[in-house]
Amino acid sequence: MxxxxxxxxxxxxxxxxxxxxxxxxxxxxxxxxxxxxxxxxxxxxxxxxxxxxxxxxxxxxxxxxxxxAGFAPRYAERPLDRQALSAAWDAIARVLRAHEPYPALAIDRRWNIVMTNGALDPFLAHVAPDLLVPPINLARLGLDPRGLAPHIVNLADVRALLRTRITRQLATAPDPELTALYEELLAPHPGDAGLRIESEIATPMIFRFGGRELSLFSTTTTFGTPMDITLDEIAIESYYPSDAESAAYFTSPDAGSGPPAP
Incomplete structure (x- = not known):
């Protein structure tokens, strides 16, 4: 010790x-x-x-x-639910709803999804059911061949982006379970050789469903001055269309029905 x-x-x-x-x-x-x-x-x-x-x-x-040092802990760790952290739960829900019609979700320190808005649901329609059993892991959802990976045109870019973010996260706060996730999903891949991410916000995720492509970039929001461990480890991922065609899809009358079947 x-x-x-x-x-x-x-x-x-x-x-x-x-x-x-x-x-x-x-x-x-x-x-x-x-x-x-x-x-x-x-x-x-x-x-x-x-x-x-x-x-x-x-x-x-x-x-x-x-x-x-022999002192009692100062920071509580309460479950993110309506009983323990009702104000925070409601605030996150409002932020996610306000981002519609674009997808948004909240994840914990191990990239497990704790809340989503309705705009994400259509993207999960063709995902293997076992990947949607809670806790749903965002990294696994994106990189598993039974998840969204077959629909991501620039999968090598997305994998490199996730590798960059999780590597930085582990450098900031080492975690055995996150390390295991990294080793499972982000081990060196032949298609990644020499690939570097110059700007995280400028690297879109390009989805192809049927004959249609949707290009999205994401931003990350965290609580400014949390006094609870749970809130300290929550991040909100908000996705935005990165071109006019993608933006038009999300504002079209049939957006709620989801992307075309693969």
Whole structure:
């Protein structure tokens, strides 16, 4: 088991900061940071949280830091439902509904879908039923041959985009289950050799259903100052048409019936 000092040092290295960098950001001395990391000084809970804030440590891991120092956790982890987090649940639902007629969904830290709007439903019409059994994983839904993968024209681009995002996420907050998902779905693929994503927002997903193509790009929204682990780990994925033809589909009278059958 790691000490709180060892954990803080790991996070500092992960953020590529020197002890002086962290000390200046947290308004403490570099010597104090050194003493904390080496275990020669026992930091207060407030000092741990101050350093964690400057290191952008996720709330789940801040609890781990506190426990390592002998303090009680500060951040609750409640289920995202109408009883435990009713205000947040309603806010997410409103955001997703407001994005219609374009698809939008909310995912957790492991890319499991926790909520969608109605515009996404038609895209799932031809997905294998077992992939739609909760928890539905967005990465698996997109890359599995029984999911949306056969309908994605630029699958190599989408795979590279997901690889970039999940790699960055794991660098920020390592997670064994997300690592397993990465190894399952995003291992090196011959078609990906040399492929780089220059801009995430400029890389569309191009779907082909029947003879029609729909091009979409996505943006990601997170809660600004969450005090609950569940909210800290929720992201809203909003999809937009990237050309006039795709936009026309979503505003056409038959949009709700879904893309043409493959």
């Amino acid at each position: 790691y000490t709180v000092g060892e954990l803080l040092r790991q996070w500092r290295h992960r953020r590529r900061l020197s002890q002086l960098d962290l000390a200046i950001a947290a308004d403490v001395s570099a010597r104090h940071v050194s003493l904390v990391e080496t275990g020669k000084s026992n930091p207060s809970a407030e000092m741990i949280l101050r350093l964690a804030e400057q290191l952008d440590v996720p709330l789940r891991e801040r609890n781990r830091l506190l426990l390592a």
